[in-house]
Amino acid sequence: TMPLPRRTGQIPEANWTLGLREMTEPWKGAVGCFGVAVFFAMTIGIISWQAVEQSPEEWVLRGRAGGMLWERRRGALLLRALPAGRTVAAIAVGGVPATEPPPPRDHCWHDGGTFCYAWEEDAELRLSLEPPPAPGTECYGVHWTPLRPDVVLKDCFSMANISWYGGASIRAQRWPLNGAESLPQPFVSGDLSKNPTGYGPVLERYFLSSTGVTVTVAPDVPLFLSLESDRHFCLETPEGRASVPLHYHLCISPDVAAAHRHVGSQLVGQERALPDTALLRSPVWRYHGPASSAARVKRGLRALARRLKRHRLQEGVLALGEHCTAVLAAVEDLPSEQGKRQQWDPALVEPLQVSITLSPYTSIASPLFLRSLRDGTVESSWLSLQLRGGGCSVPLLTTWKGQLCARLNVSSQAALSWYLARTRRLRQALGASYVAFEGAEGNAFLEQDVQPPAELAGDRYLTALAAALAVLGNATAISAGARSSHLPLWVQMSPLRSDWSHAGLKGVIPSVLHYSLLGYNFLIPEAVGGSLAGDTPGDPELYVRWLQIVTFLPVMAFSTPPWLCCDAWVVNLTRQCIQRHRDFVVPLLLKYSQEWLRLGHPIFRPAWWLSPTDPTAFTVEDEFLIGDEVLVAPITEKGQTWRDIYLPGEGQLWMDTNSARVFDGGTILRNYSASLAEVPVFVK
Numbered sequence: 268t269m270p271l272p273r274r275t276g277q278i279p280e281a282n283w284t285l286g287l288r289e290m291t292e293p294w295k296g297a298v299g300c301f302g303v304a305v306f307f308a309m310t311i312g313i314i315s316w317q318a319v320e321q322s323p324e325e326w327v328l329r330g331r332a333g334g335m336l337w338e339r340r341r342g343a344l345l346l347r348a349l350p351a352g353r354t355v356a357a358i359a360v361g362g363v364p365a366t367e368p369p370p371p372r373d374h375c376w377h378d379g380g381t382f383c384y385a386w387e388e389d390a391e392l393r394l395s396l397e398p399p400p401a402p403g404t405e406c407y408g409v410h411w412t413p414l415r416p417d418v419v420l421k422d423c424f425s426m427a428n429i430s431w432y433g434g435a436s437i438r439a440q441r442w443p444l445n446g447a448e449s450l451p452q453p454f455v456s457g458d459l460s461k462n463p464t465g466y467g468p469v470l471e472r473y474f475l476s477s478t479g480v481t482v483t484v485a486p487d488v489p490l491f492l493s494l495e496s497d498r499h500f501c502l503e504t505p506e507g508r509a510s511v512p513l514h515y516h517l518c519i520s521p522d523v524a525a526a527h528r529h530v531g532s533q534l535v536g537q538e539r540a541l542p543d544t545a546l547l548r549s550p551v552w553r554y555h556g557p558a559s560s561a562a563r564v565k566r567g568l569r570a571l572a573r574r575l576k577r578h579r580l581q582e583g584v585l586a587l588g589e590h591c592t593a594v595l596a597a598v599e600d601l602p603s604e605q606g607k608r609q610q611w612d613p614a615l616v617e618p619l620q621v622s623i624t625l626s627p628y629t630s631i632a633s634p635l636f637l638r639s640l641r642d643g644t645v646e647s648s649w650l651s652l653q654l655r656g657g658g659c660s661v662p663l664l665t666t667w668k669g670q671l672c673a674r675l676n677v678s679s680q681a682a683l684s685w686y687l688a689r690t691r692r693l694r695q696a697l698g699a700s701y702v703a704f705e706g707a708e709g710n711a712f713l714e715q716d717v718q719p720p721a722e723l724a725g726d727r728y729l730t731a732l733a734a735a736l737a738v739l740g741n742a743t744a745i746s747a748g749a750r751s752s753h754l755p756l757w758v759q760m761s762p763l764r765s766d767w768s769h770a771g772l773k774g775v776i777p778s779v780l781h782y783s784l785l786g787y788n789f790l791i792p793e794a795v796g797g798s799l800a801g802d803t804p805g806d807p808e809l810y811v812r813w814l815q816i817v818t819f820l821p822v823m824a825f826s827t828p829p830w831l832c833c834d835a836w837v838v839n840l841t842r843q844c845i846q847r848h849r850d851f852v853v854p855l856l857l858k859y860s861q862e863w864l865r866l867g868h869p870i871f872r873p874a875w876w877l878s879p880t881d882p883t884a885f886t887v888e889d890e891f892l893i894g895d896e897v898l899v900a901p902i903t904e905k906g907q908t909w910r911d912i913y914l915p916g917e918g919q920l921w922m923d924t925n926s927a928r929v930f931d932g933g934t935i936l937r938n939y940s941a942s943l944a945e946v947p948v949f950v951k
Contacts, residue, residue, distance in 0.1 A: 324336045325337045325339070328394045329349075330349075330405045331349070331405060332404070333348045333355070334349065342359065343360065344358040346358070346407070346480060355429075355478035355479060355480050356478065356517065357424070357427070358422050358425075359422070359423045360421070361419075361420070362411075362418050362420040362421050362503075362504075363389045363418075375393070381396070382395075385414070388415060389413070390418055391412045391414060393409075393412070394407060394410075395408040396408075400530055401528075403525065404519065404520045404530065408516055409514065409516070412510075412512045413510045413512065416509040419503060419504055419505075419506050420511075421501055421504075421513075422503070423500070424476075424482065424499055426500070429478055430477040431477075432474070432475045433473045433474045433781075435454065436469045436761070436778065437449065437466060437467055438463045438464070439769035439774055440769065440774045440778045441769065442777035442873070443885065443886065444474075446496055446497065447496065448494055450464070452493070453710070454466065454472065454491060455725055455726055456749050457708055458706070458708055460762070461666075461709075467761055468747035468761055469748045469749070469782055469787055470726075471534055471749065471752075471785045472486065472490065473531055473785065475526060476523065477875070477885040479523050480518065480520075481526050481531060482517060483530065484515045486726075487724075489508065490503075491503045491504065502515060522880055523875055523879050531867075532786075534752070534785070539753045539863065539864050540737075540753065540754065541741065541789070541864065542743070542756055543740075543741045543742045543755075544857060544860070547821055549582065550582070550583040550823040550825065551791065551825065552571065552583055552585055552586065553588070553826045554568060554571060554591060556568070558588075558594055559594075561594050561597070561611070564591050565611060568585060568616055569615050569616065571585065571616075572615070574830070575619070578830060578842070579842060582618055584619065584621070584622050585619050585620070585622070586701075586824075587621065589626055591624075592624050595623075596693050598610055621697065622701035622702070622744075623694065623702055623703070624703045624705060625690060625702065625705075626667065626706035627674055627704070627732060629672055630670045630671070632670075645662055645673075647676060647681055648681075648682045649662050649663070649674060649675065649682075650712075650723075667706060675732075677723075677732050678723060683735045687735060687736075687738060690702060690739060701744065701757075703759060704744065707729050707733065707747040708729060708746060708747035710728060729747050729751070730751055733745055733747075733748065733751035741756075743755075743757065744756065748782075752787050757791055757822075758789065758790045759791045760790055762798045766809070767905045771809075772797070772809060772812060772816075775793065779792065780872075780888075782871075783871035784873075786869075788821070788869060788871065789860075790820070792817055795813045795825050795826070796809060796810045796813050796826065807833040807834070808906070808943065810832050811840065811943055811944075814829075814844055818844040818847055818848050819891075819897075820852075829841040855894060855896075855897060859893065859894040870893065871892070871893065872893075872895070873887065873891065874887040874890055874891075874915040875887075877892065877895065877919070881917070881933065884915055887913050890913060896951045897948065898915070898921060898948070898949040898950075898951075899946065899948055900912045900946075900949070901947070902946070908940060909940050911935055914931070914932050914934050914935070915933065916932035918933070921950070923948075925945055
């Protein structure tokens, strides 16, 4: 078949509109794909431009010594020192969409010292420059306000390359806090024997970093704290409470020592007073003998006094526990003739003095509580719960030493007056030189998940009780502290385990540094050898190493006498340590107590106090300074007779008191020898 010839110059016969529609259908997909490609290309270009052109950090508030920036990548506030530009604190924010960066617009643009920004329907942030406490220090206020009732605010302070100190005492104390671990819980003092994972009896709303930053939280801010080992610690608001704000202050100083001098030493802001310094020269011997009756207690005390005299240890204080105090006190309530025959005479143990122990608790079976029931004074005398519907109230019962008890109502002036009068009467009747108070820590309402009244929120119970006990005079000891370091009270440290762990011997120096940093210099340390693992330490080496540390602390306390645990040479060593404490340590403590009165500086100081910019000093937890002139570096490892010793203070000289050898400061002595009978001590 031959192909038909095609006509040229002629338009083929076809419906032109229909042909166009049929020809353009395939092209529609191509055009659509091209549009999508252009859209993605533009999007990628914009993102790339933002990544290149927009800084990942944005200044939001700037002062002279530093400023605050917003880091977009992780949603964090950065505190940066100027002019060096060094980041000294990184704060990851929680409870708000942190990935949304604050825009350049500032709601407080009219005020150059303030930055404001609101995350819509979540929270509002307000940063402000605050008046500095001293030249060279700059402070910022951080104010978070929730905009919805269910928002929980949470700010986490990074521990990356930063050491943190202060805050709360814990069961296995660490120095710095970086090695500690704790779930979120109320930032309230507590009894570690009741709750080993909680916070201990001495705390302040104050945190100090090795970069010279301080964090302080006002006492009226409801606060939870969590610690995540070597990552961060977090301040957060409690869940289940509507619209609780989170406010705190940040201050930046040239170094860690300057930061504490300018901010931490002025925490309480009130005139400081000393407790009875006569106790410095008096070792404390705790009585653990027979206690079933007043007669047996008296015989046991006389026997202990005779034994101490036989070993030439007859000076000091015999400390009675709460049970023995109650047994002797019961005799005072007997009819006069019967009571006179059984009354305690402190002359029986002279020249030893006597200390008694009380607490704000009373058993519900005690005559005190039953009398208040009979007289209708339960609500005014003891902490009580208001029943729903109003009108009636019931005592808030809790446990104390295994018994169901009521707790003194410190918000009642009548109850406090009665309690103090009873204490004075007992002290006089028993001839006690000192009175110790246990059980001051903790919030009984929070322990039972009950919202406390405003006047007893947080640690206000402890603060009120401490202020009341200070009225008794400066021969008073208390088991806890919160905003009370200025009062003339001795503070009894928490019991420790009779072992070599951080819950035992290794925790002594970190605890001392923690207490002293927070202003509680006049502490009665845990008894030599520890008291939580049994009646006797059972390890002579542990006993000796513990004794060597306590020699350089304010009071030498013993739960187990040396003759019950060890050979005769340990008894002789105990005598020598007591004498060294009186001759060498007490004059130092009296000297630096005057500095504490004037300036608020700690008496027991960490290595960084003299080397505030040396990273090696930030993590030294097994040495401490007495003032600026004595360094104590005990052995805290079982079986060792050597250790590495960091000597702080570059350009200074230190002399070993054992060998008279002199060494340069700012150096580390490797494998320094110290026999079981020696403790390395250096004087500047």
